[in-house]
Amino acid sequence: MAKRERGPEALPEHFGSLDEAAEFWDSHDLADFWALTEEVHFDVDLQQQRYLVALDPKLAEQLAAEAHKRGLSTETLVNLWLKDKLQELIA
Numbered sequence: 001m002a003k004r005e006r007g008p009e010a011l012p013e014h015f016g017s018l019d020e021a022a023e024f025w026d027s028h029d030l031a032d033f034w035a036l037t038e039e040v041h042f043d044v045d046l047q048q049q050r051y052l053v054a055l056d057p058k059l060a061e062q063l064a065a066e067a068h069k070r071g072l073s074t075e076t077l078v079n080l081w082l083k084d085k086l087q088e089l090i091a
Contacts, residue, residue: 011036 011033015021030037055063061072067077 064074067074
């Protein structure tokens with residue numbers, strides 16, 4: 001991994017993963033690298049909508065447990081199942 005030199009410590013040019021970046025910044029202070037920062041501009045699109053649906057508490061617990069078993073978030077599992085069910089009904 002290429003590094004930018006900064007005194008005795010070097011700042012990695014790129015991190016291999018988010019975990020690697022988190023580990024680095026957990027043990028370093030941005031103030032020590034402030035001179036290497038630059039202003040950036042970007043746009044953020046906040047148009048995504050979320051819909052809240054009330055669930056029976058026991059059903060919510062079962063969904064969360066099933067999602068955990070499958071390595072998914074509850075939100076992802078619910079969306080996958082609802083999408084599949086709607087496609088069955090439409091077809």
